[in-house]
Amino acid sequence: MSNAVSYYLYIPESLCGLIFEISKPILFKMPFYCYGLDLSKTLHLHIDQQLQTSKLIAQARVERKNEYLCGRILAQAVLKHHLDLDQPLTSMREHLPIWPTHVLGSISHSQNKLIVALSNNAIYLGVDIEHWVTSEFAQESAHLVLTPSEFDLWKTKACEFFDFARYVSLIFSVKESLYKAVYPTAKQYIDFLEASIVDINFENQTLTLTFLPEIQQRYQLLEQYQGGWTIEKDHIMTWVFQARNSS
Known part of the structure; x- marks a missing residue:
């Protein structure tokens, strides 16, 4: 050429x-x-x-x-x-x-x-960086970012580790990482409410995400995706990644 x-x-x-x-x-x-x-x-x-x-x-x-x-x-x-x-x-x-x-x-x-x-050596990889959202943004936008189960997760467990604005920042960011990770397969933007955290470990700062069954089937996505985060003073960084040779 x-x-x-x-x-x-x-x-x-x-x-x-x-x-x-x-x-x-x-x-x-x-x-x-x-x-x-x-x-x-x-x-x-x-x-x-x-x-x-x-x-x-x-x-x-x-x-x-x-x-x-x-x-x-x-x-x-x-x-x-x-x-x-x-x-x-x-x-x-x-x-x-x-x-x-x-x-x-x-x-x-x-x-x-x-x-x-x-x-x-990755099956999938996505990263995201976000500055902490304000309390006002979190309150106004939470219903666009958090699924009902993620609201429940906040009330039952996450509130011990994060204030609400930081929790919304975390979910927003890790879903951005997830969409970047699946884009090579899906070739499509997927809505924030079509994915949800199904498991989270606040001590290890790791989590597991899944898509709604119809989204998973439509785009031939995996059943679960592994992710995590690291915190800085004014921002959060998240990743969604699995190595090819990991179990």
Whole structure:
């Protein structure tokens, strides 16, 4: 294919190295590679002016272009550093990254924070980062995020560990991770109320999710998905992941 090179965004190795240097590994106690980046440390680099950006984001704000490009650059850098794959990921024509065969990846950002996760040994993988929602947002939006069983879980158990706003943040975020994890299979947006937590361990910060039976059947999804979370002062990060070789 003569246009194969121009199909992808070219990112210089030096820029990948620079972004990788200012990123930090995130340890989820899970065997996948995850890195975080403070986007405020990248604005002075004017990355959007250094790269030929796709028409898909040409009209976006500078900050939006920066978070998009930093996510792709960091993903490419992690791919090279850990899996020794020197491969472009960013199509000039498609919104989603094009991961190499046998690699699954996920990118998420919230305000000035960005995370990237990759694995070459995953059945499914999705990550999400969210700043804590306000009490007002939690009260107004809970019915769009929480299933009846998740409201019950809050009343019977979760209220000992989280205030309501943080609980809504957790459920919102882990469902975002779940949808990213199943998107390669479902190729469709699934509603927050069509998935539910069926088991949770607050000490280990792990949980199990399932979809409604009709959704599971429609998109040929698994019966259960494993997830978890880690907490920072102003945000929460969640993952949904299962290794290929795990039982």
